Amino acid sequence: MNPTLSTPAGMDLQQGLEAPALLQPLPASVFADRAARFERLAHGHASADWLAFLASVTRIQHELLQQHPAVPLPSDAQREQSIRHGMPVVPANGWTRDPIWRRHLAHLAGRLQSMAPEALQPVLVALTNADATELERLADGVLRTEYDPAHAARLPFIAAALQVYWTWIAAQPALAGLARLDVPGVCPCCGSLPVASVVQTGTHTGARYLHCSLCNTEWNLVRANCSTCxxxxxxxxxxLEDDDGTTHDVVRAEVCDDCHSYLKQVLRDKDASADPVADDLATLALDILVDEAGYLRSGPNPLFIPGDGGN
Ligand SMILES: [Zn+2]
Ligand SMILES: [Zn+2]
Structure with a gap:
């Protein structure tokens, strides 16, 4: 494939009627569906081994979420105060994390040792041996998207463990009914940036939601509205367009010529199984081309953190 960029015409759809402001993650399916999607995308892909490995990571996230113990949630007073001030309720920066996330990390690192490529083995060992202070420091960086390049190889696993913990919280009934914040581009639950946006199919066909890169909450944002500015x-x-003119129309980049940012959009009406995290990582060729065209990506995918390759 030698993809080039093309601009599709007439692709805009109707905004779904009465789409709820916020969709909480569904614990039974959020990671299981993503793992299945990674597996499907791996077939015949130039990065098949990596995508298949991420399927394993995501399947373990699913298992951890199914057996997640109850951990502290914001009190009613904390929740009401956050909402009154237009702040996220369980902020990635500021919320006192329960140490359970480090247990998730230890479980992930242990389970993955038998299936990880050789190059990752020292990384998994280093994660297993790291002390709590070091892990909390790296977690702070992941949550602020200030990645320590010296430990880039560890960070996707730290992110995966944090995603399990925050997704459990985001799925609780106490977190239902949150409104969109004044700043439309950040998650109303945790304040993180979106990994991508999703155009829905099914009940809310055509409605566009931003999908949180941390807690998997989705919040509604009208279409063709730059999530950054x-x-x-x-x-x-x-x-992306292949040499033979075939366009890849499940994932597109929404670019803004005002602030020169972009965010990918995943079209579930083209493929109902498309997933904002998995489809994003299977289309990094699109990022390269859009980056080269002068746009800066506005939201992270912490399962992929380029760096020095240290462990
Ligand atoms: Zn979130
Ligand atoms: Zn913009």
Missing amino acids: GETDKVSYRV
């Missing part, structure tokens, strides 16, 4: 006039789309 709110502009609507200068938003356009880029898709």
